[in-house]
Amino acid sequence: MGGDDARLRAVVSLAQAMAAAYTPRGCWRAAALGACEALGGSFAALSVWERGRGRLRVLVNAGERADGEEEFPDEETYPVHQFPEITEFLHERWAGGGEPDAWVETADGPVEPESGDAGAGGADVSGAHGYRRGYCHQRVAALRRRGRGCCVVAPIVLHGRAWGELYVARPSGEPVFDRRDADFATVLAAVVAAGISQTERLEEVRKLAFTDPLTGLANRRAVDMRLDEAVERHREDGSVVSLVVCDLNGLKWVNDTHGHAVGDRLLERFGSVLSRCGAMLPGALAARLGGDEFCLLALGPGADEVVAVATELCERAAELEFGNGVACGIASTGDPIGPVVSARRLFRLADAAQYRAKAARSTEPVVAGRDGEVIRLADSPPKSAHDRRRLRGAPPEAADEVRGHPEDH
Numbered sequence: 001m002g003g004d005d006a007r008l009r010a011v012v013s014l015a016q017a018m019a020a021a022y023t024p025r026g027c028w029r030a031a032a033l034g035a036c037e038a039l040g041g042s043f044a045a046l047s048v049w050e051r052g053r054g055r056l057r058v059l060v061n062a063g064e065r066a067d068g069e070e071e072f073p074d075e076e077t078y079p080v081h082q083f084p085e086i087t088e089f090l091h092e093r094w095a096g097g098g099e100p101d102a103w104v105e106t107a108d109g110p111v112e113p114e115s116g117d118a119g120a121g122g123a124d125v126s127g128a129h130g131y132r133r134g135y136c137h138q139r140v141a142a143l144r145r146r147g148r149g150c151c152v153v154a155p156i157v158l159h160g161r162a163w164g165e166l167y168v169a170r171p172s173g174e175p176v177f178d179r180r181d182a183d184f185a186t187v188l189a190a191v192v193a194a195g196i197s198q199t200e201r202l203e204e205v206r207k208l209a210f211t212d213p214l215t216g217l218a219n220r221r222a223v224d225m226r227l228d229e230a231v232e233r234h235r236e237d238g239s240v241v242s243l244v245v246c247d248l249n250g251l252k253w254v255n256d257t258h259g260h261a262v263g264d265r266l267l268e269r270f271g272s273v274l275s276r277c278g279a280m281l282p283g284a285l286a287a288r289l290g291g292d293e294f295c296l297l298a299l300g301p302g303a304d305e306v307v308a309v310a311t312e313l314c315e316r317a318a319e320l321e322f323g324n325g326v327a328c329g330i331a332s333t334g335d336p337i338g339p340v341v342s343a344r345r346l347f348r349l350a351d352a353a354q355y356r357a358k359a360a361r362s363t364e365p366v367v368a369g370r371d372g373e374v375i376r377l378a379d380s381p382p383k384s385a386h387d388r389r390r391l392r393g394a395p396p397e398a399a400d401e402v403r404g405h406p407e408d409h
Helices: 002-020 024-038 088-095 136-145 179-209 220-237 251-258 260-278 303-318 343-359 372-379 396-402
Strands: 043-050 055-063 077-079 103-106 148-158 161-171 241-248 285-290 293-299 326-332
Touching: 002 024, 002 179, 024 043, 024 055, 024 161, 024 179, 055 161, 103 136, 103 179, 136 148, 148 179, 161 179, 220 241, 220 285, 220 293, 220 343, 241 260, 241 303, 241 343, 251 260, 260 285, 260 293, 260 303, 293 303, 303 326, 326 343, 343 372
Parallel strands: none
Antiparallel strands: 043 055, 043 161, 055 077, 103 148, 148 161, 241 293, 241 326, 285 293
16 A cells, blocks of 8 residues: 555646646656656656657656756657557557557567556557567667666557657666556556646647737737846846837728728738748747737847848838838837836837837838937927827826827827
8 A cells, every 4th residue: 555655646746746837848847757756767758749740759858868868859859650659559559449558668678468468458558569569679779778777658648639658767777667667657647648738728828818819929918028038138248139119000091991800901911021020030029019009029139130120121011902101110229229227218219219200201210329319209208298109118207198008199
Protein backbone atom coordinates (compact mmCIF):
# COMPACT_ATOMS: atom_id res chain seq x y z
CA MET A 1 0.00 0.00 0.00
CA GLY A 2 2.90 2.34 0.71
CA GLY A 3 3.96 2.28 -2.93
CA ASP A 4 0.42 2.87 -4.12
CA ASP A 5 0.04 5.82 -1.76
CA ALA A 6 3.28 7.34 -3.03
CA ARG A 7 2.12 7.01 -6.62
CA LEU A 8 -1.25 8.52 -5.79
CA ARG A 9 0.51 11.49 -4.22
CA ALA A 10 2.69 11.76 -7.33
CA VAL A 11 -0.39 11.91 -9.56
CA VAL A 12 -1.91 14.66 -7.41
CA SER A 13 1.37 16.57 -7.36
CA LEU A 14 1.68 16.34 -11.16
CA ALA A 15 -1.86 17.61 -11.70
CA GLN A 16 -1.34 20.51 -9.27
CA ALA A 17 1.97 21.52 -10.85
CA MET A 18 0.47 21.61 -14.33
CA ALA A 19 -2.57 23.55 -13.10
CA ALA A 20 -0.29 26.14 -11.50
CA ALA A 21 1.65 26.75 -14.73
CA TYR A 22 0.82 30.05 -16.43
CA THR A 23 2.31 29.37 -19.85
CA PRO A 24 2.44 26.41 -22.25
CA ARG A 25 6.16 26.03 -21.63
CA GLY A 26 5.58 26.00 -17.90
CA CYS A 27 2.93 23.35 -18.37
CA TRP A 28 5.22 21.16 -20.50
CA ARG A 29 8.07 21.48 -18.04
CA ALA A 30 5.81 20.63 -15.08
CA ALA A 31 4.52 17.58 -16.95
CA ALA A 32 7.98 16.25 -17.78
CA LEU A 33 9.49 16.89 -14.36
CA GLY A 34 6.45 15.51 -12.53
CA ALA A 35 6.42 12.31 -14.58
CA CYS A 36 10.17 11.90 -14.22
CA GLU A 37 9.96 12.13 -10.44
CA ALA A 38 6.88 9.92 -10.21
CA LEU A 39 8.55 7.12 -12.20
CA GLY A 40 11.94 7.44 -10.57
CA GLY A 41 13.59 8.47 -13.81
CA SER A 42 16.55 10.73 -14.44
CA PHE A 43 15.30 12.34 -17.65
CA ALA A 44 11.94 13.04 -19.28
CA ALA A 45 10.75 14.59 -22.53
CA LEU A 46 7.40 15.68 -23.89
CA SER A 47 6.86 15.54 -27.66
CA VAL A 48 3.98 16.48 -29.94
CA TRP A 49 3.01 14.70 -33.15
CA GLU A 50 2.84 17.25 -35.96
CA ARG A 51 0.71 15.36 -38.45
CA GLY A 52 1.08 17.81 -41.30
CA ARG A 53 4.87 17.53 -41.18
CA GLY A 54 5.02 13.85 -40.30
CA ARG A 55 7.27 14.34 -37.32
CA LEU A 56 7.54 14.24 -33.56
CA ARG A 57 8.69 17.60 -32.22
CA VAL A 58 10.26 17.74 -28.76
CA LEU A 59 8.66 20.45 -26.63
CA VAL A 60 10.77 20.07 -23.49
CA ASN A 61 13.70 18.06 -22.16
CA ALA A 62 13.77 17.89 -18.36
CA GLY A 63 16.06 16.36 -15.77
CA GLU A 64 19.61 15.19 -16.48
CA ARG A 65 20.10 16.27 -20.08
CA ALA A 66 22.79 14.82 -22.31
CA ASP A 67 25.16 16.92 -24.41
CA GLY A 68 23.23 18.79 -27.07
CA GLU A 69 19.83 18.43 -25.38
CA GLU A 70 18.26 21.82 -24.73
CA GLU A 71 15.48 22.34 -22.22
CA PHE A 72 13.21 23.98 -24.80
CA PRO A 73 14.68 23.03 -28.19
CA ASP A 74 13.72 25.10 -31.19
CA GLU A 75 13.98 22.32 -33.74
CA GLU A 76 14.52 18.90 -32.18
CA THR A 77 12.36 16.71 -34.38
CA TYR A 78 12.17 13.06 -35.41
CA PRO A 79 10.41 11.68 -38.51
CA VAL A 80 7.54 9.47 -37.43
CA HIS A 81 8.63 6.75 -39.82
CA GLN A 82 11.59 6.26 -37.48
CA PHE A 83 9.33 6.17 -34.42
CA PRO A 84 6.05 4.82 -35.80
CA GLU A 85 4.45 3.78 -32.52
CA ILE A 86 2.69 7.12 -32.24
CA THR A 87 0.76 6.30 -35.41
CA GLU A 88 0.70 2.58 -36.15
CA PHE A 89 0.69 1.25 -32.59
CA LEU A 90 -2.10 3.51 -31.40
CA HIS A 91 -4.29 2.89 -34.41
CA GLU A 92 -3.85 -0.86 -34.09
CA ARG A 93 -4.74 -0.79 -30.40
CA TRP A 94 -7.85 1.34 -30.89
CA ALA A 95 -8.99 -0.78 -33.81
CA GLY A 96 -8.94 -3.75 -31.45
CA GLY A 97 -11.19 -1.96 -28.99
CA GLY A 98 -8.48 -1.17 -26.48
CA GLU A 99 -6.85 1.94 -25.09
CA PRO A 100 -3.28 3.08 -25.76
CA ASP A 101 -0.80 1.86 -23.15
CA ALA A 102 2.83 2.65 -22.45
CA TRP A 103 5.69 0.34 -23.35
CA VAL A 104 9.24 -0.18 -22.16
CA GLU A 105 12.45 -0.34 -24.17
CA THR A 106 16.05 -0.85 -23.09
CA ALA A 107 19.48 -0.19 -24.50
CA ASP A 108 19.53 -3.89 -25.36
CA GLY A 109 16.28 -3.76 -27.32
CA PRO A 110 12.53 -4.00 -26.64
CA VAL A 111 11.30 -5.77 -23.52
CA GLU A 112 9.51 -9.01 -24.27
CA PRO A 113 6.09 -9.45 -22.63
CA GLU A 114 5.77 -11.66 -19.62
CA SER A 115 3.58 -14.68 -20.03
CA GLY A 116 0.01 -13.58 -20.52
CA ASP A 117 0.92 -9.89 -20.67
CA ALA A 118 -1.50 -8.27 -23.08
CA GLY A 119 -3.45 -5.09 -23.15
CA ALA A 120 -7.11 -4.62 -23.88
CA GLY A 121 -7.97 -5.75 -27.37
CA GLY A 122 -5.47 -8.58 -27.22
CA ALA A 123 -2.34 -6.65 -28.26
CA ASP A 124 0.75 -6.84 -26.08
CA VAL A 125 2.12 -3.52 -24.92
CA SER A 126 5.75 -4.27 -24.35
CA GLY A 127 7.20 -3.65 -27.77
CA ALA A 128 7.14 -7.16 -29.22
CA HIS A 129 4.99 -6.34 -32.26
CA GLY A 130 6.64 -7.42 -35.49
CA TYR A 131 6.35 -4.03 -37.11
CA ARG A 132 7.87 -2.34 -34.05
CA ARG A 133 10.88 -4.63 -34.12
CA GLY A 134 11.87 -3.11 -37.43
CA TYR A 135 12.14 0.32 -35.87
CA CYS A 136 13.15 -0.19 -32.26
CA HIS A 137 16.81 0.24 -33.17
CA GLN A 138 16.17 4.01 -33.37
CA ARG A 139 15.23 4.29 -29.71
CA VAL A 140 17.87 1.74 -28.71
CA ALA A 141 20.55 3.76 -30.49
CA ALA A 142 19.33 6.95 -28.80
CA LEU A 143 19.45 5.31 -25.36
CA ARG A 144 23.00 4.06 -25.90
CA ARG A 145 24.19 7.36 -27.36
CA ARG A 146 22.98 9.27 -24.30
CA GLY A 147 24.10 6.83 -21.65
CA ARG A 148 20.61 5.69 -20.71
CA GLY A 149 19.70 2.15 -19.90
CA CYS A 150 15.93 2.08 -20.42
CA CYS A 151 12.89 4.18 -21.14
CA VAL A 152 9.14 4.01 -20.84
CA VAL A 153 7.08 5.68 -23.57
CA ALA A 154 3.47 6.66 -22.92
CA PRO A 155 1.16 7.91 -25.70
CA ILE A 156 -0.72 11.13 -24.92
CA VAL A 157 -4.27 11.22 -26.25
CA LEU A 158 -6.10 14.54 -26.44
CA HIS A 159 -9.67 15.02 -27.66
CA GLY A 160 -9.76 11.43 -28.85
CA ARG A 161 -6.66 11.70 -31.03
CA ALA A 162 -3.01 10.81 -30.59
CA TRP A 163 -1.37 14.09 -29.53
CA GLY A 164 2.17 13.04 -28.73
CA GLU A 165 4.19 11.10 -26.20
CA LEU A 166 5.66 11.22 -22.72
CA TYR A 167 9.13 9.70 -22.49
CA VAL A 168 10.91 8.92 -19.21
CA ALA A 169 14.38 7.33 -19.02
CA ARG A 170 16.77 5.94 -16.43
CA PRO A 171 20.57 5.85 -16.71
CA SER A 172 22.54 2.71 -17.44
CA GLY A 173 22.94 0.53 -14.38
CA GLU A 174 19.60 1.50 -12.86
CA PRO A 175 16.69 -0.99 -12.58
CA VAL A 176 14.77 -1.44 -15.82
CA PHE A 177 11.18 -0.21 -15.93
CA ASP A 178 8.71 -3.06 -15.49
CA ARG A 179 5.10 -3.75 -16.43
CA ARG A 180 3.83 -1.92 -13.35
CA ASP A 181 5.88 1.15 -14.28
CA ALA A 182 4.43 1.08 -17.78
CA ASP A 183 0.89 0.91 -16.40
CA PHE A 184 1.62 3.85 -14.12
CA ALA A 185 3.11 5.81 -17.04
CA THR A 186 -0.19 5.31 -18.87
CA VAL A 187 -2.01 6.90 -15.93
CA LEU A 188 0.47 9.79 -15.84
CA ALA A 189 0.00 10.37 -19.59
CA ALA A 190 -3.75 10.74 -19.02
CA VAL A 191 -3.10 13.32 -16.28
CA VAL A 192 -0.70 15.16 -18.61
CA ALA A 193 -3.33 15.16 -21.37
CA ALA A 194 -5.86 16.76 -19.01
CA GLY A 195 -3.33 19.40 -17.99
CA ILE A 196 -2.42 20.21 -21.59
CA SER A 197 -6.11 20.53 -22.47
CA GLN A 198 -6.63 22.99 -19.63
CA THR A 199 -3.57 25.00 -20.66
CA GLU A 200 -4.76 25.18 -24.26
CA ARG A 201 -8.12 26.53 -23.12
CA LEU A 202 -6.45 29.13 -20.91
CA GLU A 203 -4.11 30.09 -23.73
CA GLU A 204 -7.08 30.63 -26.01
CA VAL A 205 -8.67 32.88 -23.38
CA ARG A 206 -5.41 34.82 -23.07
CA LYS A 207 -5.22 35.14 -26.84
CA LEU A 208 -8.74 36.56 -26.96
CA ALA A 209 -7.87 38.98 -24.16
CA PHE A 210 -4.99 40.43 -26.19
CA THR A 211 -6.45 40.21 -29.70
CA ASP A 212 -8.77 42.51 -31.61
CA PRO A 213 -11.66 40.30 -32.74
CA LEU A 214 -12.33 42.12 -36.04
CA THR A 215 -8.82 42.36 -37.49
CA GLY A 216 -6.97 39.63 -35.59
CA LEU A 217 -4.28 42.16 -34.66
CA ALA A 218 -3.11 42.79 -31.12
CA ASN A 219 -5.35 45.07 -29.05
CA ARG A 220 -4.70 48.07 -26.81
CA ARG A 221 -4.07 45.90 -23.76
CA ALA A 222 -1.31 44.04 -25.60
CA VAL A 223 0.24 47.31 -26.77
CA ASP A 224 0.29 48.75 -23.26
CA MET A 225 2.08 45.70 -21.90
CA ARG A 226 4.60 45.47 -24.74
CA LEU A 227 5.30 49.22 -24.71
CA ASP A 228 6.02 49.23 -20.98
CA GLU A 229 8.51 46.40 -21.54
CA ALA A 230 10.07 48.17 -24.53
CA VAL A 231 10.53 51.44 -22.66
CA GLU A 232 12.15 49.56 -19.79
CA ARG A 233 14.58 47.98 -22.28
CA HIS A 234 15.31 51.44 -23.66
CA ARG A 235 16.11 52.72 -20.18
CA GLU A 236 18.36 49.74 -19.47
CA ASP A 237 20.43 49.49 -22.65
CA GLY A 238 19.37 52.31 -24.97
CA SER A 239 17.44 50.10 -27.41
CA VAL A 240 15.48 52.18 -29.90
CA VAL A 241 11.73 52.16 -29.30
CA SER A 242 9.42 53.49 -32.00
CA LEU A 243 5.67 53.95 -32.00
CA VAL A 244 3.67 54.55 -35.17
CA VAL A 245 0.07 55.69 -34.62
CA CYS A 246 -2.34 55.68 -37.58
CA ASP A 247 -5.85 57.04 -37.90
CA LEU A 248 -7.83 55.62 -40.83
CA ASN A 249 -9.35 58.60 -42.65
CA GLY A 250 -12.99 58.70 -43.68
CA LEU A 251 -14.28 55.65 -41.79
CA LYS A 252 -17.37 57.50 -40.57
CA TRP A 253 -18.20 58.53 -44.14
CA VAL A 254 -17.81 54.93 -45.32
CA ASN A 255 -20.08 53.68 -42.52
CA ASP A 256 -22.72 56.34 -43.19
CA THR A 257 -22.61 55.95 -46.98
CA HIS A 258 -21.99 52.26 -47.56
CA GLY A 259 -22.90 50.68 -44.25
CA HIS A 260 -20.94 49.30 -41.33
CA ALA A 261 -20.25 45.99 -43.08
CA VAL A 262 -18.22 47.86 -45.71
CA GLY A 263 -16.57 49.87 -42.96
CA ASP A 264 -15.58 46.69 -41.17
CA ARG A 265 -14.10 45.29 -44.37
CA LEU A 266 -12.05 48.47 -44.75
CA LEU A 267 -10.76 48.06 -41.20
CA GLU A 268 -9.87 44.43 -41.88
CA ARG A 269 -8.10 45.27 -45.12
CA PHE A 270 -6.08 48.03 -43.51
CA GLY A 271 -5.25 45.66 -40.68
CA SER A 272 -3.80 43.28 -43.27
CA VAL A 273 -1.76 46.08 -44.84
CA LEU A 274 -0.49 47.09 -41.40
CA SER A 275 0.49 43.51 -40.59
CA ARG A 276 2.32 43.17 -43.91
CA CYS A 277 4.26 46.38 -43.44
CA GLY A 278 4.95 45.63 -39.79
CA ALA A 279 6.59 42.36 -40.83
CA MET A 280 9.38 44.45 -42.40
CA LEU A 281 10.40 45.46 -38.88
CA PRO A 282 11.70 42.41 -36.97
CA GLY A 283 9.60 41.72 -33.89
CA ALA A 284 7.22 44.64 -34.46
CA LEU A 285 3.73 44.47 -32.96
CA ALA A 286 0.81 45.49 -35.20
CA ALA A 287 -2.30 46.48 -33.28
CA ARG A 288 -5.71 48.06 -33.46
CA LEU A 289 -6.10 50.49 -30.59
CA GLY A 290 -9.84 50.83 -31.15
CA GLY A 291 -12.25 52.41 -33.62
CA ASP A 292 -10.30 53.69 -36.61
CA GLU A 293 -6.96 53.89 -34.83
CA PHE A 294 -4.04 51.48 -35.27
CA CYS A 295 -0.39 51.36 -34.33
CA LEU A 296 2.95 49.66 -34.90
CA LEU A 297 5.36 49.19 -32.02
CA ALA A 298 8.99 48.36 -32.83
CA LEU A 299 11.92 47.65 -30.52
CA GLY A 300 15.36 47.59 -32.10
CA PRO A 301 15.09 48.93 -35.69
CA GLY A 302 16.44 52.45 -36.23
CA ALA A 303 14.18 55.48 -36.61
CA ASP A 304 14.90 55.84 -40.34
CA GLU A 305 13.89 52.22 -40.95
CA VAL A 306 10.63 52.76 -39.09
CA VAL A 307 9.89 55.95 -41.03
CA ALA A 308 10.50 54.14 -44.33
CA VAL A 309 8.05 51.39 -43.39
CA ALA A 310 5.47 53.92 -42.21
CA THR A 311 5.82 55.79 -45.50
CA GLU A 312 5.08 52.61 -47.44
CA LEU A 313 2.15 51.97 -45.11
CA CYS A 314 0.67 55.35 -46.01
CA GLU A 315 1.11 54.65 -49.71
CA ARG A 316 -0.61 51.27 -49.49
CA ALA A 317 -3.42 52.64 -47.34
CA ALA A 318 -4.16 55.29 -49.97
CA GLU A 319 -4.79 52.52 -52.51
CA LEU A 320 -7.52 50.77 -50.49
CA GLU A 321 -11.00 50.80 -52.01
CA PHE A 322 -13.35 53.21 -50.18
CA GLY A 323 -10.40 54.36 -48.10
CA ASN A 324 -9.02 57.89 -47.88
CA GLY A 325 -5.55 57.09 -46.62
CA VAL A 326 -4.31 57.43 -43.07
CA ALA A 327 -3.01 60.14 -40.79
CA CYS A 328 0.25 58.75 -39.47
CA GLY A 329 2.41 59.99 -36.61
CA ILE A 330 5.72 58.58 -35.40
CA ALA A 331 7.66 58.96 -32.18
CA SER A 332 11.03 57.21 -31.88
CA THR A 333 13.74 57.34 -29.26
CA GLY A 334 16.12 57.28 -32.23
CA ASP A 335 15.13 60.88 -32.97
CA PRO A 336 15.77 64.00 -30.86
CA ILE A 337 12.59 63.87 -28.77
CA GLY A 338 14.15 64.24 -25.34
CA PRO A 339 14.17 61.68 -22.53
CA VAL A 340 11.55 58.94 -22.70
CA VAL A 341 11.12 57.42 -19.26
CA SER A 342 7.55 56.18 -19.64
CA ALA A 343 5.19 54.75 -22.22
CA ARG A 344 2.93 57.76 -21.66
CA ARG A 345 5.57 60.10 -23.03
CA LEU A 346 6.08 58.13 -26.24
CA PHE A 347 2.33 57.75 -26.80
CA ARG A 348 1.80 61.45 -26.25
CA LEU A 349 4.44 62.35 -28.85
CA ALA A 350 3.09 59.85 -31.40
CA ASP A 351 -0.43 61.17 -30.83
CA ALA A 352 0.72 64.74 -31.35
CA ALA A 353 2.51 63.77 -34.58
CA GLN A 354 -0.59 61.97 -35.80
CA TYR A 355 -2.72 64.99 -34.90
CA ARG A 356 -0.40 67.18 -36.97
CA ALA A 357 -0.63 64.79 -39.92
CA LYS A 358 -4.41 64.75 -39.76
CA ALA A 359 -4.72 68.53 -39.47
CA ALA A 360 -2.38 69.04 -42.44
CA ARG A 361 -4.02 66.22 -44.45
CA SER A 362 -0.53 64.85 -44.92
CA THR A 363 -0.11 61.79 -47.13
CA GLU A 364 3.19 61.01 -45.41
CA PRO A 365 4.05 60.35 -41.78
CA VAL A 366 4.76 63.24 -39.45
CA VAL A 367 7.70 62.45 -37.20
CA ALA A 368 8.21 63.83 -33.71
CA GLY A 369 11.63 65.42 -33.47
CA ARG A 370 11.65 66.16 -37.19
CA ASP A 371 8.62 68.43 -37.09
CA GLY A 372 9.23 71.34 -34.78
CA GLU A 373 5.61 71.70 -33.75
CA VAL A 374 5.03 68.16 -32.52
CA ILE A 375 6.93 68.31 -29.23
CA ARG A 376 5.43 71.70 -28.40
CA LEU A 377 1.96 70.33 -29.20
CA ALA A 378 2.52 67.25 -27.07
CA ASP A 379 3.56 69.29 -24.06
CA SER A 380 0.93 72.04 -24.29
CA PRO A 381 -2.59 71.85 -22.80
CA PRO A 382 -5.62 72.13 -25.15
CA LYS A 383 -6.49 75.65 -26.22
CA SER A 384 -10.13 75.29 -25.26
CA ALA A 385 -12.86 72.87 -24.31
CA HIS A 386 -13.52 72.46 -28.04
CA ASP A 387 -9.96 71.29 -28.76
CA ARG A 388 -10.53 67.66 -29.72
CA ARG A 389 -6.94 66.52 -29.39
CA ARG A 390 -6.67 63.16 -27.66
CA LEU A 391 -3.11 62.80 -26.46
CA ARG A 392 -2.57 59.76 -24.26
CA GLY A 393 -0.70 60.60 -21.11
CA ALA A 394 -1.44 64.32 -21.48
CA PRO A 395 -0.49 66.66 -18.61
CA PRO A 396 -2.84 66.20 -15.65
CA GLU A 397 -4.34 69.65 -15.97
CA ALA A 398 -5.41 68.84 -19.51
CA ALA A 399 -6.50 65.27 -18.95
CA ASP A 400 -10.22 65.83 -18.75
CA GLU A 401 -10.24 67.73 -22.03
CA VAL A 402 -7.94 65.65 -24.16
CA ARG A 403 -8.88 62.12 -23.19
CA GLY A 404 -11.59 60.43 -25.18
CA HIS A 405 -12.18 57.51 -27.47
CA PRO A 406 -10.82 56.65 -30.90
CA GLU A 407 -14.27 57.20 -32.33
CA ASP A 408 -14.00 60.92 -31.44
CA HIS A 409 -11.83 61.59 -34.46
